[in-house]
Amino acid sequence: MQQGTLYVICGPSGVGKSSLVKALVESTTELEVSVSHTTRQARMGEQNGVNYNFVTEVEFMDILNRNGFFEHAHIFGNYYGTSQQWVTERLNTGVDVILEIDWQGAQQIRRLKPETLCIFILPPSRTTLEGRLRKRSTDSDEIIKQRLHGATLEMSHYVEFDYLVINDDFAKTLFNLQTIIFSQRLTQTVQARENQRLLAELLAE
Numbered sequence: 001m002q003q004g005t006l007y008v009i010c011g012p013s014g015v016g017k018s019s020l021v022k023a024l025v026e027s028t029t030e031l032e033v034s035v036s037h038t039t040r041q042a043r044m045g046e047q048n049g050v051n052y053n054f055v056t057e058v059e060f061m062d063i064l065n066r067n068g069f070f071e072h073a074h075i076f077g078n079y080y081g082t083s084q085q086w087v088t089e090r091l092n093t094g095v096d097v098i099l100e101i102d103w104q105g106a107q108q109i110r111r112l113k114p115e116t117l118c119i120f121i122l123p124p125s126r127t128t129l130e131g132r133l134r135k136r137s138t139d140s141d142e143i144i145k146q147r148l149h150g151a152t153l154e155m156s157h158y159v160e161f162d163y164l165v166i167n168d169d170f171a172k173t174l175f176n177l178q179t180i181i182f183s184q185r186l187t188q189t190v191q192a193r194e195n196q197r198l199l200a201e202l203l204a205e
Contacts, residue, residue, distance in 0.1 A: 002094040011121035012151030014133040040078035071108035120161040124168035
């Protein structure tokens with residue numbers, strides 16, 4: 001069976017990753033997003049098992065100690081992790097999977113699966129990024145300052161990624177992400193695996 005492609009999408013908090021990933025998955029067949037485990041509290045409107053798998057710190061550590069995470073990170077006082085079993089099972093069915101994680105998680109994934117394609121999303125300006133963070137109205141001024149400071153560090157790692165996308169216009173950014181997914185599905189390696197029978201027939205003497 002065709003093996004799916006694993007994608008990592010990173011970017012600073014407030015850059016619009018979640019909205020873009022949601023629209024990308026809804027508009028693209030055979031593409032799913034991994035639902036991370038986290039110890040942070042759910043925000044208004046978030047659903048367990050949809051936005052995140054919300055767990056206690058004890059539950060998170062139990063999974064971690066059983067090597068159940070592909071990657072994990074401690075961010076702003078909370079733990080986040082990606083289920084190794086779920087990702088592997090979905091890729092083995094031929095479905096492409098997106099991980100929406102931070103740059104540290106991307107490094108961990110790349111060490112385990114070097115073939116992973118990594119996409120970094122940047123804001124058009126720092127002013128725009130701060131405005132998006134404040135518009136969410138979920139964090140205090142102190143947390144926003146921490147997120148902006150962390151954004152500088154995170155954005156400095158863009159050079160480690162395969163693709164760089166600027167989120168200055170939602171529709172254009174979504175199109176660019178779709179283009180990345182579709183172009184990967186047309187590579188010689190992927191097409192040769194999917195069309196083995198046809199190629200054998202065409203090349204038969």
